[in-house]
Every structure is written in structure tokens, then in C-alpha cells.
Amino acid sequence: MTSALSIRNLVKEYVPGKPVLTGITLDIAGADITAVIGPSGTGKSTLIRCINRLVEPTAGEIIFEGRDLVRLAGNELRAARSRIGMVFQEYNLVERLTVMENLLTGCLGRMPAWKALLRRFDPEDIARAWETLETVGLTDFANARADSLSGGQRQRVGISRAVMQRPALLLADEPTSSLDPKTSVEIMELLAQVAATKSIPVIINMHDVELARRFARRIIGMSGGGVVYDGAPAGLDDAILKRIYGGESWLH
Amino acid sequence: MSAHPRTWQRFTRAERLARFSVYLAVVLAVGWAVHSVEIIVEFIWDAPEQIADMGRRMWPVAWWFYPKGVHDALVETLNIAAVATLLGILMAVPVGFLAARNATPSRLLNNLARLILVSTRSISTLLWALFFVAVFGPGALAGTLAIAFHSIGFIGKLFSEAVEDAHRGGIEALTAAGASKLALIQYAYWPQVKPAFWGIALFRWDINVRESAVLGLVGAGGLGMALDTAINLFQWDRVALVLATIFAVVIVAEFVVTEIRKRII
Numbered sequence: 424m425t426s427a428l429s430i431r432n433l434v435k436e437y438v439p440g441k442p443v444l445t446g447i448t449l450d451i452a453g454a455d456i457t458a459v460i461g462p463s464g465t466g467k468s469t470l471i472r473c474i475n476r477l478v479e480p481t482a483g484e485i486i487f488e489g490r491d492l493v494r495l496a497g498n499e500l501r502a503a504r505s506r507i508g509m510v511f512q513e514y515n516l517v518e519r520l521t522v523m524e525n526l527l528t529g530c531l532g533r534m535p536a537w538k539a540l541l542r543r544f545d546p547e548d549i550a551r552a553w554e555t556l557e558t559v560g561l562t563d564f565a566n567a568r569a570d571s572l573s574g575g576q577r578q579r580v581g582i583s584r585a586v587m588q589r590p591a592l593l594l595a596d597e598p599t600s601s602l603d604p605k606t607s608v609e610i611m612e613l614l615a616q617v618a619a620t621k622s623i624p625v626i627i628n629m630h631d632v633e634l635a636r637r638f639a640r641r642i643i644g645m646s647g648g649g650v651v652y653d654g655a656p657a658g659l660d661d662a663i664l665k666r667i668y669g670g671e672s673w674l675h
Numbered sequence: 676m677s678a679h680p681r682t683w684q685r686f687t688r689a690e691r692l693a694r695f696s697v698y699l700a701v702v703l704a705v706g707w708a709v710h711s712v713e714i715i716v717e718f719i720w721d722a723p724e725q726i727a728d729m730g731r732r733m734w735p736v737a738w739w740f741y742p743k744g745v746h747d748a749l750v751e752t753l754n755i756a757a758v759a760t761l762l763g764i765l766m767a768v769p770v771g772f773l774a775a776r777n778a779t780p781s782r783l784l785n786n787l788a789r790l791i792l793v794s795t796r797s798i799s800t801l802l803w804a805l806f807f808v809a810v811f812g813p814g815a816l817a818g819t820l821a822i823a824f825h826s827i828g829f830i831g832k833l834f835s836e837a838v839e840d841a842h843r844g845g846i847e848a849l850t851a852a853g854a855s856k857l858a859l860i861q862y863a864y865w866p867q868v869k870p871a872f873w874g875i876a877l878f879r880w881d882i883n884v885r886e887s888a889v890l891g892l893v894g895a896g897g898l899g900m901a902l903d904t905a906i907n908l909f910q911w912d913r914v915a916l917v918l919a920t921i922f923a924v925v926i927v928a929e930f931v932v933t934e935i936r937k938r939i940i
Binding site for chain 1: 842844845847848849850851852853854855857858862863866867869
């Protein structure tokens with residue numbers, strides 16, 4: 424199977440000469456969860472954000488659907504972004520819009536300007552929004568304002584918005600870090616379900632090693648801006664965790 | 676090891692000296708200011724008498740004159756304020772977005788927009804009115820444009836600050852979903868700045884009602900024109916009527932604005 428996303432020698436320097444990502448090369452394929460783990464400040468978030476260019480890469484290539492995302496600009500970049508869904512730690516909903524409106528904003532990337540301006544959403548998109556709300560169990564909240572929801576509900580709206588994009592790839596930047604343990608598991612289950620039903624790869628960067636082990640088919644361990652482990656969760660033993668996070672007292 | 680000192684002072688010697696110099700500077704500045712405005716003491720002693728005299732001329736207020744000479748001017752004033760506020764908003768909102776650093780990531784455009792905001796605001800409404808009266812002749816059009824242009828700076832500045840205070844999250848998410856700049860403004864910025872926008876617009880309308888009441892003094896239409904005529908003809912009872920009308924309008928506008936704000940914010 425050809426990979427959905429291939430990253431080649433990706434480098435990011437916020438300050439010249441101090442790379443946060445030191446030449447990452449990865450191929451992502453399949454229809455399951457890839458978890459990126461690693462200590463804070465090691466560039467997990469930067470890696471995810473370089474993929475859809477919320478952060479500008481300094482060097483390297485990111486090949487997605489046959490094009491190098493790093494070289495895209497303007498409408499081409501927007502078109503590529505609309506094919507990549509993203510879920511955020513702080514949900515990043517537009518708080519003062521309703522749940523339904525938030526879902527429909529996921530379609531903005533592929534709507535002609537005049538339709539967006541007049542809020543002429545495709546009837547098919549609206550039908551899909553209702554279906555999506557049903558799968559995440561928020562049908563009753565369609566007209567509730569996003570800021571009236573709980574954290575778990577907001578994250579489900581965030582995921583629904585990403586699904587509305589009909590993405591070929593889903594990125595999630597610490598999607599469970601602001602949630603309680605039970606809700607975290609529910610959100611991870613939902614992300615796994617999205618990966619399976621839409622058959623798209625989901626890349627999640629996360630803190631919780633146990634949660635990563637439980638839901639990911641593949642784990643990428645990062646440390647110091649580079650990849651130090653790339654493989655199945657089963658291979659993630661104490662020695663490797665020590666390599667990723669350093670120290671060992673936290674392991675016991 | 677030193678023993679604790681027995682004395683304590685709130686300020687060090689240098690601080691005391693600095694504070695004293697500030698007080699001295701203030702006193703000197705006030706003294707200089709009073710000297711340079713050249714107050715004529717006789718006029719001050721005379722003032723109560725003058726005020727009483729004017730009060731007598733103003734009383735009784737010429738209420739009967741309202742339907743004949745003030746009502747139309749009042750309507751004109753309100754219309755000037757409404758149209759001018761609307762025009763001001765139309766011109767100020769784009770400039771406000773250009774001035775906001777998050778919505779417009781171009782230093783050049785930011786500064787250009789800010790220049791527009793500062794310059795329109797720094798020219799007072801009366802000066803704008805003199806200019807437009809010269810261009811379009813006396814009347815409501817000149818007054819409307821004067822207030823509209825002066826409003827740009829006020830509305831635009833407050834609006835751009837509201838835009839800059841918008842939460843980044845929703846904007847980032849819609850960017851990631853491939854939304855265009857215009858869609859970002861409509862779906863991510865606008866819902867967030869809407870309450871502030873209405874607050875600013877209503878507040879400015881409230882100010883503009885007061886401004887347009889004065890503008891007639893330079894021939895730009897509205898109540899001020901009626902006021903000017905009455906003053907020039909020494910019809911103090913009519914002056915009193917216009918003043919009472921302005922006062923009533925300001926009170927009503929204040930009340931209306933407060934009520935609307937309560938409901939929409």
C-alpha cells in the first residue's frame with residue numbers, strides 16, 4: 424500500500440541554528456492510529472502542525488496526495504488543508520457559534536466563496552452533519568452554542584468538524600490532555616472509530632503512554648527533535664521509554 | 676552582624692527629593708497656566724450677575740416655538756447622527772480589520788490603517804465640518820460627512836482592538852480546515868467580535884447625536900443651526916428651548932443605548 428503521507432528530512436527551526444525538528448523522515452499509511460509520544464518541548468506539536476502548515480517548516484518535504492505540502496501556497500494550500508482534518512487540545516471551536524455551525528465550518532475549505540458568504544451549505548453536507556452528530560451522540564445539541572458544552576462534548580464537536588472535511592488524513596494535537604480519564608478513553612475510541620470507518624490514518628500526539636499503547640497500532644517516540652522509536656506498542660519497553668523520556672524513577 | 680535599625684522611613688532621601696520636585700513642577704505649571712490665560716478678575720466678580728441676567732432672558736422657555744422651528748432641526752440632527760454612524764461603520768470596519776495584527780499579518784498595512792485611524796480621529800468634527808461645508812456648502816450633507824469621517828478613527832480603533840482580542844483557537848482551526856481569508860473573517864472573527872461591534876456602534880451613535888447637535892454652529896445642519904440663529908438674534912428664550920431639546924435628546928439616547936446594549940450583549 425502506498426503511504427498517505429510521507430515526510431522527508433523535515434527540519435523546523437524557530438530560531439536559526441536551533442532546530443526543534445532535526446530531520447524527521449516518516450511514512451504514514453493505513454487506517455488506524457499512529458501515536459506520537461515524547462516529553463514536552465520535543466517538537467511533537469511542531470511536527471503535527473508542520474504537516475498542515477500551521478507552522479512553516481524550515482526544510483524538507485511532506486508528500487500528501489502526490490504533492491509536496493511544503494511548496495504549496497494560496498488556493499492550492501487551502502485545498503490541501505481541506506483534505507487534512509485536525510483536532511486540537513483546546514478544541515478550538517468558534518465558541519459563539521452553534522454546534523451545527525461549527526460542524527459546517529469544516530466544509531468551508533471546499534466551498535466557493537459566494538456560497539460561504541451566503542451560508543449556502545450543501546444540503547448533502549447538512550445531512551452528513553446530522554449523521555455525524557448522531558454518531559457522536561450530540562443530536563440534541565445541534566443548536567446549542569459551543570461554549571455551553573462540556574469538555575468532552577466540545578472535543579466530540581471538534582472531531583465532528585474534522586470529519587465534515589471528508590479528510591484523507593486526520594491529525595490530533597493532544598486531543599485528550601484537557602479531559603478526564605474516562606472522557607479521554609471515549610475520545611480515543613471515537614478517533615479509532617473515525618480511522619476505521621473512514622479508512623484514513625490518524626496521527627495523534629499525546630502524553631499518556633498507556634492510552635497510546637491501548638489505542639495505537641504504531642507508536643513513534645520522539646526525543647530531542649528526532650525519532651528514537653518507531654514500531655508496535657508491544658516493543659515499547661522500559662529501556663525505550665527511558666530513551667524517550669529520560670530518567671527512570673517515573674517508570675515505577 | 677548588624678543590629679536592626681531603630682528608625683524607619685517610608686522614602687529614601689532621593690525619593691523624597693524626587694517627590695518634592697514633582698510637586699514643585701506641578702505648582703509652577705499651574706501658576707504658569709493661570710498667568711498665561713490672563714484671567715480678568717472683574718469678569719469673574721461680574722459672572723453671577725451675568726448668569727442671572729441670562730437666566731432671566733431665557734425664562735420662560737419658548738416652548739411654543741418647538742413645532743415651528745426646532746422639531747425639523749431635531750429630526751435632521753437624529754438623521755445626521757444615524758446616517759453618519761452607518762457611513763462611519765462602513766468605512767471603519769475594513770480599516771479596523773486591516774489595523775488588527777492577527778487578522779492582517781502585514782506590518783505595512785497595519786501601520787497604514789493605523790495612520791488612517793489616528794488622522795481621522797485627530798481632526799475634530801468641527802474641523803471636518805468646516806472642510807465639508809467649504810466643499811459641499813452648508814447643510815446636512817456636510818454635517819453627516821464630518822461626523823462620519825471623525826467616527827472612523829474611534830470605531831476603527833476600538834473595533835481593531837476587539838479583533839485583536841479574538842481567541843486564536845477557532846481561527847487556527849478554520850485555517851487548518853482550509854477556509855479562505857474571507858471565510859475566516861465571517862466564521863471565526865465576526866462571531867467573536869460581534870458583541871463588541873454592536874457596543875461600539877451604539878456608543879458612537881450616542882456620541883454622534885451630541886456632536887450633530889453642535890455642528891450646526893458652523894452651518895452643517897441640525898439643531899446647532901437653530902441654536903446659532905437664536906443666539907445671533909438674541910432670542911434667549913429660544914436658545915433655552917434648543918438647549919432643553921438637546922438635553923432631552925441626549926438623555927433619551929443614553930437610555931435607548933443602555934437598554935439595547937443590555938439586550939444584545
